[in-house]
Amino acid sequence: MTASTQTAEPRTDRRLTPATQNVALESLRGVLNRPVYTAGRPARLQVALADLCREPGGARDRQVNHGAELTVIEERDGWSFVQAVADGYCGWLRDNALGSAVQPVTHRVSAPATHVYPQPSIKTTELGGLSIGARLSVVAWQDGFAQLAQGGWVPRQHLSDQPASDPASVAETLIGTPYLWGGNSRWGIDCSGLAQASLTACAIACPGDSDMQQAAFPVVEGEIRRNDLLFWPGHVAIALDATRMIHATAWTMSVVIEPIAAAITRIDAAGQGPFLGARRPPAGADAVFP
Known part of the structure; x- marks a missing residue:
């Protein structure tokens, strides 16, 4: 690690920026001004599930599952600031959640x-x-x-050891899973967590939050098809066909299937609209599996 001489500080998305106030990844040298830069240390999540927090002991942004590949950027008072290799999401988690990435994942x-x-x-x-x-x-x-x-x-x-072929079918296996803000597991999941889990199971790369997901995939022109992602401000669902969708929603506090037209009307009536349209992820695998 070496001291920084950079002074500029551009606006960045903290969720995807591998830097704290003290340390940044070496790749950000000349982009962010930090006292220290590091190449980072590879690690793997060894617990069943861990929260990615905004600060040590702070609010959860997202979660990472067992076996997730991580880059450790800073360690402080029993906490580590990490970046998830799969989607680039950053946050703090407990040091004891980390293990070494020795054995190959199969x-x-x-x-x-x-x-x-x-x-x-x-x-x-x-x-x-x-x-x-x-x-x-x-x-x-x-x-x-x-x-x-x-x-x-x-x-x-x-x-x-092979990816699934249909994200919507993966999502349907999670019907009834309780809603959890920032959740990424069977124990609790939110709308973007459901989309990411379903696409990732099919080896389709997917960001962690709904705004990132909306920006990641092309706009749908024409009729909605199975596996299209449907967006509202701060919310995402997965189309089962042209008329039905599945999503994790605080409305029922669970993963449910709902008619698309009914959801548009209900969400508009609650002042949480408007419907922002659909985006289409790739139909085939484009990410590493497992």
Whole structure:
């Protein structure tokens, strides 16, 4: 790390800027003025789920799932400021949530959620749970279970080493999941978290928040199709077809299917509109999997 001589300070999106007030990634030298620059340290999330907070102990912006690849930029008082490799999202999380990225990731959790067992048997007491999208290193197979380098055994039926093919179908497996602001898991999810989880399961790169998602994909010209993303100010849904959509909504505090026309009317009536139109993600995989 070396001291900075840069003085300019352009406006940046804090969610995607790998810099604190003290330290910035080396790639920002000459762009942001910071006392210290760093190449960053690679790490991998070793807990089931972690909040990405705006500051140490602060409000949650988003979450990252088990096995997420991260770049550590600053460490301070038991907290680490990190950037997620998959989508560039930045935030603070607890140091003890981090582990080393030693074993290659081989599979993802493809079920809405799964249990981790101490032995390859459903009759043993589970060690904990993992959500859809968790990235795992499988080292052996026995009796219908995958042995994890991270420790424990997971049912084979809940894992995949190949991406899903239909984001809307992935989203439908999460119907009934409770709404959680900034949530990215089966335990709680918000509108943009549902869109990201569904697209990511199909190896389609997707940003973390709805405004980023709206900016990332081309505008739909013509009729809405399955897997189009539908946008309102601060909200996103996934089209199931030309007339129905699925979304995580505070209206029901859950993931639900709703007619598109009814949602437009309801959201307008609540003063949360207008409908901003549809965007179309790519139809095929464009990101690394698993």
